[in-house]
Every structure is written in C-alpha cells, then in structure tokens.
Amino acid sequence: MSFNLSEEGIKKVKQELSRYETKESAIIPSLYVAQKENNGWVNNDVIHALSKVMDIPASKINEVFKFYTMFNQKKVGKFHVQVCTNISCALNGSRELASHICRELKTKFDEVTPDGRFTVSKVECLGSCGTAPMMQVNDKYYENLTHESAMNLLRGMK
C-alpha cells in the first residue's frame, strides 16, 4: 500500500517549500497537505512520499510528525470529534459530555466507529473556554454544547 501525493498536493508542497526562509519550515504545512490526502492520518508511506518531494530525509520529517498532536498516527473516522476536557470545560461538564458522546455512538475514545464515520477524542484546551463545553469536529468549533445539542450536531453531519 503505497501513498503518492496528487498533482495538486505536490504543487502545494512546492509552494510551501519556497514560502519560508528555510525549506524545513515547510515540513509542518506539508504534513497537513499529505494528511488530508491520506484520509486524515499519516503513516510511513506518507512520510516517504513527502521526503521524496521535499528532498528532506524521512527521519527528519518523522521526528516533526511525531512531536505534534494534530498529526494522527492512527486512522481516524471521517469526523474527528475532539472534546476539550481541560479545566474551564471540565468545570462545565465536558468529561461527562465526552463519555456521553462515546456511549451514544457506541464507541471508545480514539477508536473509529464501524461505519467509519466517527472518532471521539479528549483533547486539551482549544481556546474556547468561555463557551464551554465545546468540541472541534475536523476544522470547526462547536460551542456551548449540551448532551442533546452535541448529539444532534453529530448525527446530522454529512
């Protein structure tokens, strides 16, 4: 199972390579590009494909990849549901909310639901503490949640 960047992806990576003072600075943005094309996660094949396009050793890219939590080391569902369980959210019932979502979706934290639609994770503060509890689903924030509103949002996701 090998991975190759699309034409469009290669173009984006090349743009990032010339955007910053050094080409290493393009590693993070390029990992985002590749992760998106690989359905939301990164494995060795992805690292090697990037290494070739970027002409940066795979070990160097791998080191960066492993350091940052926004790069997924495992497969995730189509909708990655990240519930903040840090302090301001915890004071407003976010851990109970996270457990509720798992129960309703019949899944465990950080696993993919059998239909491939969801992965539920607990994450640290997302800078949305005044509208707790909150969750991030893929790129979007959903704030001031209740158990009901969160489930309605998730069930309606296309």
Place this chain on the structure above:
Amino acid sequence: MESKLLTEFYHLDEFRGIEGYKKNGGYVELAKALKMQPQQIIDEVKASGLRGRGGAGFPTGTKWSFLPKNGEPRYLLCNADEGEPGTFKDRLMMERAPHQLIEGMIISAFAIGSKKSYIYVRGEYHYPISVLEKAIREAYDAGLLGKNILGSGFDHDMDVYSGAGAYICGEETGMISSLEGAKGQPKLKPPFPAVQGYLRKPTIVNNVETLAAVKYIIRDGAAAYRKHGTEKSPGTKLFSLSGNVMKPGNYEVPLAYPLIDLINKEGGGMKPGRKLKAVIPGGSSAPVMTAAEVEKATLDYECLAGMGTMLGSGAVIVIDDSQCMVDMLGVLTHFYHHESCGQCTPCREGTGWLNKIVHSILEGKGRLQDIELLEKVADNMKGRTICALSDAAALPVLSFVSKFRDEFEFYVREGRSKVKGTTYAEMHH
C-alpha cells in the same frame, strides 16, 4: 474614564475588513509612526510601561532595546499560540480585529527595524488563520505591506505560520524551534531571542495583545496610556473569564480592576445557589486563590504577585463550591504531563509523577504521605529546567494542596470526594 482601547469597536462586524477598520481609525497610527524615528517609537513604548500580555509581563520597550543596535536582519514573531488553558482573548482579537494586530505589528516592526514577521498561530485556529490571511492580503493590496509602505521607504513582509498542536510551542524558544521546522523544543537561554532567535538572528517575540496595544500608545501617547492602570501595571488588558460564572467571555478593563468586580459585574456572578470557592487568576499555571483572597485582589501584576500568584495571560478561571479540587488538580496534572516536551529530567519525570500520584488519590488508592510526596516532587521541579513549563506544572500543585488540604486528606481517608461524595468513576459517568 472610558477604559476600552483595544475592544472599542469589536461589536462592529465591519471592523474585520480593511475598509471598516479604516473608517474607525484604522492605520492612522501607522502613517503617524512611519513619520517618527524608530527610536522615538521604542522610547514611547518604553515610557508607556507596556508589559507583555503573553504571560510573563516583561516590559516590552525594554525587550526591544536588547536588540543589537544595527546591521543584521531581524525578525518579529507574533505569538498567537494561545495554549494556556483558560485563555481565549487572542482568538477574539484575531477574529474581530485582524487589522488591528497587523497595524500594531507593522509599527513595531518599523520600530525595531524588521523586514519580516510571522504570526505563529496554533494549528487548531483554522478560522482565525483564514481571517488573518485575508487581512494580510488586503493590507498588501492597500500598500500597507510589501515595498515602500505608504511611501516611507520602509519595506515589510508578513506571513502566518500554523502550529500543529503543542502547548510548548507557546514558549518563545519552542515557537522558534517549531518555526524553523523542528520539534517545538525550547532552547537554553541565554542567548535570548533578541540576540539570537529565529535562524540565530535577532528576534523579538511578542504576544498578540502586546503588539496590538502598541497602536494605542502611538495614538494617545505614553502619558495618556499610563492613565489606565497603575505605575507598575499601566494600560488596559483583556481578561478571559471562564468556569462557573453566569457570563463568561473576554472583558477589557484597566489593570488593577478588582477581581471580584470582574466576576460579579462583568461576569454576572455565580450560578443560582452556588458560592465562589476558588479562582485561578492567570491561566492554569497561576497558583489558585481562595474566595477570601479573591475579595482582596486587584488585577495587576504587583497585587497578584504579592499574593503569591500571577496575572499571567489574564485567564480568570472561576471555580464554585460544587467542584472537587482533587478532581480539578487531576485535570491540570494530566495537561502538564501531556505537554512536557521531555528534554529536562525534572520536568519529564516530575510531571509524570505528579499526575500519577493525583490520579492514584482520585482512584481511591492514595496514602496520606502521598500529599507530602506531591509537594516534594513539585518543589524539586522548580527553577532547574530549560523553560518555565516545569514551574508552571509545579505551582498549581503546591497551591491546590496547601489551600485545599482538607479535600485531599478526606479523599485519601475515604476514597471519595469530600464535595461530590462520590468516587472518581462515579463522578464522570
């Protein structure tokens, strides 16, 4: 006296775009600043007493003066990593007023002689990043960025860089490592970034709110800016109010504003039937205060430092009497353990131990001597690491344990929470 400087126009949707921003005083100070001598701007910022809004409260003008006098390219980095739990003011500033930040940055860049700046934004902030990118394009189109800005002969380029989910990249040297394309690990200081920072070139790192405030110092002058706040804490500040209050949100008030007023007036007080128990006044690393201490506190650097805590990022986290302090400390120790970058042994091991001990208490397996062990481990983590995360992890532990000791002792003896009456498993299912 009207105390809103930064947020005066935040209720206006049009303030986000360049036209609406200009209609409401936007880029007037940039034109003014470009006619000043750079040193004059630095002197004005110094005279204003502005202190960094990112957490440490270091005087901004003084930091700028650490740059080598001439030669060498130098960088301006805006710290928009905003990872300190409880803090959400920079997000508001970027979303509501991207041009205010850009203007503050161009003025600051001109003052320090920087031709290139980056705004390092935490990766989760997709929306703020898109708002900033659009605003930067607008600024280029209007001749406010790029070559020969407003005919002044000053050139400046600005770009946004997205982080990827690591709290430690908010620490300035961690941020520099990250921007250089490496793991976001902090670097030993000295050399300080002002001497050797990004790509080993002189670099100034400032928080979003700090850089935006520069505009108002140029607008009103240092003396007028100093009419807000106190001698040692001049100006206004955004406070991110969260936790168990009726109206959480960002509120701009003059420094030295009474903490209890922020909670009761701006924040609408406690929820019905609940009482104030504790407040973390400056983001999760600031030592916790009891309700009695809160009554006496004002929101300025010196008052909070005098009370053994800190203003930090201005994140005021309110905790009511229904909350278990052992449980809340567990949230914090988990966070610091997760975020330690692992370079320094006291931090890597210490954060792990703290989290393990608090969770063993929460799971009903604690022993009385574990409470002292927590204090001992925390004490050994202070002041001996590359960056301040280790201290930041130790401080909440020491304050929680000393101020709410009865809750820890009860939990150890009974295997359940004194406040909730239940075990950890029962609390969260």
